[in-house]
Amino acid sequence: xxxxxxxxxxxxxxxxxxxxxxxxxxxxxxxxxxxxxxxxxxxxxxxxxxxxxxxxxxxxxxxxxxxxxxxxxxxxxxxxxxxxxxxxxxxxxxxxxxxxxxxxxxxxxxxxxxxxxxxxxxxxxxxxxxxxxxxxxxxxxxxxxxxxxxxxxxxxxxxxxxxxxxxxxxxxxxxxxxxx
Amino acid sequence: xxxxxxxxxxxxxxxxxxxxxxxxxxxxxxxxxxxxxxxxxxxxxxxxxxxxxxxxxxxxxxxxxxxxxxxxxxxxxxxxxxxxxxxxxxxxxxxxxxxxxxxxxxxxxxxxxxxxxxxxxxxxxxxxxxxxxxxxxxxxxxxxxxxxxxxxxxxxxxxxxxxxxxxxxxxxxxxxxxxxxxxxxxxxxxxxxxxxxxxxxxxxxxxxxxxxxxxxxxxxxxxxxxxxxxxxxxxxxxxxxxxxxxxxxxxxxxxxxxxxxxxxxxxxxxxxxxxxxxxxxxxxxxxxxxxxxxxxxxxxxxxxxxxxxxxxxxxxxxxxxxxxxxxxxxxxxxxxxxxxxxxxxxxxxxxxxxxxxxxxxxxxxxxxxxxxxxxxxxxxxxxxxxxxxxxxxxxxxxxxxxxxxxxxxxxxxxxxxxxxxxxxxxxxxxxxxxxxxxxxxxxxxxxxxxxxxxxxxxxxx
Numbered sequence: 001x002x003x004x005x006x007x008x009x010x011x012x013x014x015x016x017x018x019x020x021x022x023x024x025x026x027x028x029x030x031x032x033x034x035x036x037x038x039x040x041x042x043x044x045x046x047x048x049x050x051x052x053x054x055x056x057x058x059x060x061x062x063x064x065x066x067x068x069x070x071x072x073x074x075x076x077x078x079x080x081x082x083x084x085x086x087x088x089x090x091x092x093x094x095x096x097x098x099x100x101x102x103x104x105x106x107x108x109x110x111x112x113x114x115x116x117x118x119x120x121x122x123x124x125x126x127x128x129x130x131x132x133x134x135x136x137x138x139x140x141x142x143x144x145x146x147x148x149x150x151x152x153x154x155x156x157x158x159x160x161x162x163x164x165x166x167x168x169x170x171x172x173x174x175x176x177x178x179x180x
Numbered sequence: 181x182x183x184x185x186x187x188x189x190x191x192x193x194x195x196x197x198x199x200x201x202x203x204x205x206x207x208x209x210x211x212x213x214x215x216x217x218x219x220x221x222x223x224x225x226x227x228x229x230x231x232x233x234x235x236x237x238x239x240x241x242x243x244x245x246x247x248x249x250x251x252x253x254x255x256x257x258x259x260x261x262x263x264x265x266x267x268x269x270x271x272x273x274x275x276x277x278x279x280x281x282x283x284x285x286x287x288x289x290x291x292x293x294x295x296x297x298x299x300x301x302x303x304x305x306x307x308x309x310x311x312x313x314x315x316x317x318x319x320x321x322x323x324x325x326x327x328x329x330x331x332x333x334x335x336x337x338x339x340x341x342x343x344x345x346x347x348x349x350x351x352x353x354x355x356x357x358x359x360x361x362x363x364x365x366x367x368x369x370x371x372x373x374x375x376x377x378x379x380x381x382x383x384x385x386x387x388x389x390x391x392x393x394x395x396x397x398x399x400x401x402x403x404x405x406x407x408x409x410x411x412x413x414x415x416x417x418x419x420x421x422x423x424x425x426x427x428x429x430x431x432x433x434x435x436x437x438x439x440x441x442x443x444x445x446x447x448x449x450x451x452x453x454x455x456x457x458x459x460x461x462x463x464x465x466x467x468x469x470x471x472x473x474x475x476x477x478x479x480x481x482x483x484x485x486x487x488x489x490x491x492x493x494x495x496x497x498x499x500x501x502x503x504x505x506x507x508x509x510x511x512x513x514x515x516x517x518x519x520x521x522x523x524x525x526x527x528x529x530x531x532x533x534x535x536x537x538x539x540x541x542x543x544x545x546x547x548x549x550x551x552x553x554x555x556x557x558x559x560x561x562x563x564x565x566x567x568x569x570x571x572x573x574x575x576x577x578x579x580x581x582x583x584x585x586x587x588x589x590x591x592x593x594x595x596x597x598x599x600x601x602x603x604x605x606x607x608x609x610x611x612x613x614x615x616x617x618x619x620x621x622x623x624x625x626x627x628x629x630x631x632x633x634x635x636x637x638x639x640x641x
Contacts, residue, residue: 017634024400037400040206040375041630047404057408065416079332079340086342098344101427105349105356108420112360112413116367119409123402126394133397141398142375144206144630 008131008179009035009151010162011138012171017043020146023169024049027148030165034154038132038147040140060118061111068110073103131179149177199294200632201476209477209629213622214379216472222619225471230615236608243601244319252322256595261581265599266320268573269606271428272456273313274354275449275569277361278421279457280306284364285417288410294485296632297477300625301468301617302461303365308613309460310358312606317350319602346430353427360420364413367406370396371627425453432576438515439523439580442507448500455493455539456569458486462562464614466555468623477624480553487552490565494543497572501540515585522583523575527592532575538568 014020017039024037028051037046076099080086085093120126132138132149141147148171150162159176166174200209247254257264280302287295318324330351332341341348373393380386396402429449432440462483469478508516523532542564545551552558578593617623 016637018638038398039400039403040210040398041371041627041634042403042407043400043634046400050400052401052404055405055408057405058412061409061412061416075332076343080343084338084340095344101346101349101423101430102343102352104423105352105420105427108416108423109356109359112363112416115409115412115416116363119367119405120394122405123399125396125402128390128395130395130397138397139378142371142378142396143210 008177011149012166013173014146034151038141061115064114065111069107072106233611240605254598261593266316270316275453277306277309278453281421285414288414296628425449438519451496459562459565491546535571
């Protein structure tokens with residue numbers, strides 16, 4: 001039991017993106033739920049192979065953009081019409097077309113900030129320590145190797161069986177991942 | 181292979197130069213690009229170049245310090261020419277930045293694979309150009325320590341900025357542009373920073389790159405959100421880049437000064453920005469690929485494509501010049517017609533003819549494929565276009581201001597040594613930052629290059 005609490009999962013290494021994709025599909029079809037794949041670049045179709053659904057980044061970006069735009073226009077309106085109105089030759093105070101450039105810029109700014117910080121936050125970053133970094137060969141996950149890790153929290157997880165299963169998928173190095 | 185398929189590898193069929201030289205693997209691409217940062221010793225060439233750039237940067241600090249001590253009187257500006265070199269340089273620099281965003285955002289949305297190896301340093305170029313550009317409006321205010329008045333903050337004076345003014349639009353456009361460019365660049369860098377963290381030979385490098393990479397581990401879930409965010413940023417940066425130079429052109433066209441008050445300004449400014457920006461990308465790419473042996477990644481295809489973009493945007497700019505003449509005549513406005521006449525025959529006509537030569541006539545050589553594929557010729561061409569675009573802004577700013585409505589308000593402008601020192605100094609700032617960037621961060625996006633390798637190997641399978 002004690003050792004079990006320290007175990008994060010089992011990791012298998014793959015040579016090509018194609019093998020990784022194939023293996024991810026097999027892992028999903030075998031009924032595993034708690035797993036993740038690691039690749040040095042975004043592999044096309046990998047999210048589908050792992051059964052990942054839609055992510056929240058577009059929604060967060062939309063909300064950020066709306067917030068920036070509406071907030072920006074509202075602020076300009078409040079500043080130039082309510083708080084500090086200037087009557088220039090009797091022109092209408094609410095000259096809204098003149099407020100559009102700044103509204104547009106703030107829409108883009110709000111959306112861009114929420115896209116980036118939303119993506120970072122939803123990814124749970126910054127997180128400098130993670131159990132997968134304890135696997136020595138994982139250093140190459142950012143260069144040229146591909147990995148799948150099936151996590152110990154998965155209901156179907158069994159150290160010996162899962163490791164054998166990964167071997168069966170032609171994984172080159174199958175290692176335990178310890179959570180220190 | 182069935183007989184019906186064309187013989188794609190037949191030697192007689194002219195094929196495009198590939199965007200990545202054949203035979204590369206994930207490891208070779210990563211090693212080559214990260215090696216420049218991690219293992220390559222500092223060469224004499226880098227040190228000499230950096231020393232020159234840094235001394236120009238020091239000249240900038242002297243020029244700016246003297247300006248702050250004495251005021252804008254040390255420049256050649258006067259009344260009526262209140263906008264001299266400062267605004268010329270501002271528009272020139274901000275325009276140069278635009279190509280970086282165009283390459284990273286618009287070409288990404290259009291799925292142009294050739295952007296991959298040039299987008300990283302083009303984005304860096306954007307950031308550094310925006311830094312140089314932002315300096316000028318700041319120091320030309322005369323009292324730069326009061327520049328925060330431009331931002332809407334709850335002041336004890338109870339006053340607020342005038343949001344109907346193009347100058348305030350400019351503050352928001354340029355600062356948003358700088359921020360979004362930085363975000364875009366940083367997001368692109370995250371996976372590469374992780375690569376550097378994992379490959380760095382020294383502990384201190386691992387710590388710096390590790391902190392910047394924020395623990396990126398290439399998880400599929402992370403890539404999933406990352407790609408969404410990157411695509412959205414590209415989609416946001418595309419209208420943004422068009423808006424920025426549009427707003428810059430509003431600084432001119434909203435005024436009633438002859439030669440400024442035209443509706444052609446926004447598209448003509450944006451085209452000019454992309455034109456000069458691509459010229460600057462070539463000016464940087466050609467020495468960079470030679471110095472670090474990156475010819476496999478920045479191939480002739482890239483150089484030729486950039487030359488074609490320059491030719492196309494140059495023609496739009498030429499159309500803009502033509503329309504300035506046409507609209508002046510068609511409007512029947514005597515001040516506008518007089519201004520066109522002054523461009524050809526006034527005291528600054530040599531600048532105007534030099535501008536036509538640099539921006540319209542010389543680039544027509546790019547119709548010839550031999551010129552597009554001749555690297556020294558392209559390099560010289562890029563310098564000529566950069567000069568031409570600087571002259572264009574000089575003509576717009578100075579000729580109009582020296583010849584407005586009343587002859588009693590006419591004037592002359594000549595730059596002083598401090599104007600030149602500030603301008604050349606920003607060239608030093610720009611080059612210093614580029615030199616540091618080339619050695620501190622991967623100049624080519626490694627993760628995207630690996631994607632390109634994956635596509636290439638799939639095609640071969």
